[in-house]
Amino acid sequence: MVDLHDLNRPGVKCTWCPGCGDHAMLSALKKALVMIKQDPEKTVVASGVGCSSNLPHWINTYGFHGVHGRGLPLAYGIKSANHELKVIITAGDGDTYGEGTGHYIHALRRNVDMTFICHDNQIYGLTQGQASPTSLKGTISKSTPYGAIEEPFNPLMHALIADATFVARAYAGNLVQMAEIFAQAIAHKGFSIVDVFQPCVSFNKVNTFDWFKERVYKLEDTKYKPNNKFKAMEKALELGDKIPIGIFYKEEKPSYHDKLPQLKNSPLVKKKIDNVSIKKVMEELF
Ligand SMILES: Cc1ncc(C[n+]2csc(CCOP(=O)(O)OP(=O)(O)O)c2C)c(N)n1
Ligand SMILES: [Mg+2]
Numbered sequence: 001m002v003d004l005h006d007l008n009r010p011g012v013k014c015t016w017c018p019g020c021g022d023h024a025m026l027s028a029l030k031k032a033l034v035m036i037k038q039d040p041e042k043t044v045v046a047s048g049v050g051c052s053s054n055l056p057h058w059i060n061t062y063g064f065h066g067v068h069g070r071g072l073p074l075a076y077g078i079k080s081a082n083h084e085l086k087v088i089i090t091a092g093d094g095d096t097y098g099e100g101t102g103h104y105i106h107a108l109r110r111n112v113d114m115t116f117i118c119h120d121n122q123i124y125g126l127t128q129g130q131a132s133p134t135s136l137k138g139t140i141s142k143s144t145p146y147g148a149i150e151e152p153f154n155p156l157m158h159a160l161i162a163d164a165t166f167v168a169r170a171y172a173g174n175l176v177q178m179a180e181i182f183a184q185a186i187a188h189k190g191f192s193i194v195d196v197f198q199p200c201v202s203f204n205k206v207n208t209f210d211w212f213k214e215r216v217y218k219l220e221d222t223k224y225k226p227n228n229k230f231k232a233m234e235k236a237l238e239l240g241d242k243i244p245i246g247i248f249y250k251e252e253k254p255s256y257h258d259k260l261p262q263l264k265n266s267p268l269v270k271k272k273i274d275n276v277s278i279k280k281v282m283e284e285l286f
Contacts, residue, residue, distance in 0.1 A: 015054055021172030021198035021209075022119055026055055028175050029090070029117065032182035033061075043086045046075040048100060050092035051126045052119030052198070069099025072107045075114050082267045083257040087114040088186065094124040094132040097153045101133075104155075108162035111190045113255035117182065118155060118193070121200035122207050129203030139206055155195045156236040156248055160229055166192035167232065167249040171216050172199065173209050174245070181247060190255045197245070212243075219246030226250050 016022045033043065043061040047053035048071035056063030062085075066074040071091040079087045096104050096118055107116070123141065124130040130143035133153035140147055159167045166188040170178040178196065185192035197216070199209050219226070219235065224246075226232065232249035257263050 012057065014058055016051060017202050019201040020051070021121065021196070021200070022052055022055070024172045024175045024178065025052075025090075025117070025119060025196055025198060026058060028170075028179040028182055029055075029088070030059060031175075031179035032186055035179065035183040036187050038086055038186065042084065043088065044075070044078050045088045045090060046078060047071045047089065048074075048091040048095035049126070050095045050119075050124070051200075052090060052092040052121075053095060055090040055119075069095050070103070071095065072100060072103040072114075072116065075116075076107060076112050079112055079114055079257065080268065082269045083113070083263055084267050086186065089114060089116045091116070091118065092125065092132075093118060093120040093122060093134045093153075093155075094130075097133040097155055101153075105158065105162050108159055108164045108191055108193070110256045111163070111165055111253055113190055113257060115182075115185045115188070115192045115194070117185075118195045119198045120155070120195050121198045121204055122152075123200050123204040125200045125203055129200075136206065141203075154236060154239075155193070157233060159193050160233050160236060160249060164193055164249070165190035165251050165253050166247070167236075168192070168194045168247045169197070169245050170194055171197045171212055171245045173197075173212055174216075177218065177220075177245070184247065188250065190253055197243075215241060215243045216245045217242055219244050219248070 040061045045056040045061050046064045047056050048066055049068035056065055071089045075087045075089045120134055122134045124132050129141050131139055131141040131148045135148045136152055138147040156167055166185055168181050170181045181194055185194050197212050226247045226249050235244050235248055238244055
C-alpha cells in the first residue's frame with residue numbers, strides 16, 4: 001500500500017499558516033483512511049478553491065484541485081465516470097456554502113456516494129478575511145467593518161432538509177474524534193457531509209480554538225441516537241453557549257449510482273465504446 005503521507009516530496013511546500021486547524025484535518029483524514037484500510041490508489045480527493053482546497057496536494061491519493069465552488073460537481077463527474085473509486089471532497093465554507101451552494105443541495109438530495117468534508121472557518125481565508133456564509137451575526141471582517149448583518153447559513157440543517165443520509169460535525173481541536181467521524185463518513189454508502197469547525201488563526205479572531213473549547217460537547221457523551229431526523233434538526237439548531245459535535249443523523253438508502261442500471265455490471269470507464277462514433281458527436285456539437 002502506498003504511503004498516504006506525501007508532504008515530504010521535494011518541492012512540495014504546505015501553504016497553511018502555523019496553528020491552522022487545516023493541519024489537524026489533514027492528519028485526521030489520513031488517519032481515517034488508514035483506519036478503514038482504504039487503498040490510496042482507489043481514492044480521489046477533489047476540491048474547489050481556498051486555503052482548505054489546497055489539501056489534495058498533500059495527501060498521496062489521486063487529487064483534483066478544481067475551481068471555486070465547483071469541488072462537488074467535479075467529484076460527481078469523477079464518481080460518475082468510475083463509481084469504483086472512493087471520492088472525497090475537501091473545501092471551504094465560502095467555496096461550498098457561498099459560491100457552490102446550488103451544487104451542495106443537489107449532491108445531498110441525489111445521495112451521490114461521496115464524502116464532503118467542509119473546513120468551516122467561518123471566513124474567506126485565502127482572500128484574507130472577508131465574512132463568509134457561516135460567519136456569525138455581528139462578525140467584524142474586512143467586508144463587514146460594522147459587523148455582519150445576515151443570518152449565518154446552517155449547513156447541517158440544510159443537509160437534513162435535503163435528505164442527506166449522513167450528517168456530522170467535527171472540531172479540529174479534537175483530532176481523535178474527528179478521525180473517527182471521517183472514517184465512518186467515508187465508509188458510509190451515500191452522500192456524507194462532515195462540517196468541521198476549523199479555527200483560522202490569522203483572519204478569524206472570534207471563532208478561535210478557545211472559543212470552541214468552551215462551547216463544544218460530544219453527542220456521543222449524551223443519550224443521543226443519530227436515527228431521528230427531527231431530533232437531529234433540534235441539535236442542528238443548537239448554536240448558542242453549547243454546540244454539539246458528532247454524528248447527528250445517518251440512514252441507509254440506495255445511492256445515486258445504485259439506481260442507474262447502466263452501471264450495474266461495470267463503471268463507465270470500463271465500458272466498450274468501439275461502436276460509438278465520437279467524431280459524429282463532435283460534428284454535431286461544433
Ligand atoms: C469565481 C471566483 N470567485 C472568487 C475567487 C476568489 N477566491 C479565492 S479563494 C476565495 C475564498 C475561499 O474561502 P473558503 O472557501 O472559505 O476557503 P478558506 O480559504 O477559508 O479555506 C475566494 C473568494 C475565485 N478564485 N474564483
Ligand atoms: Mg473559509
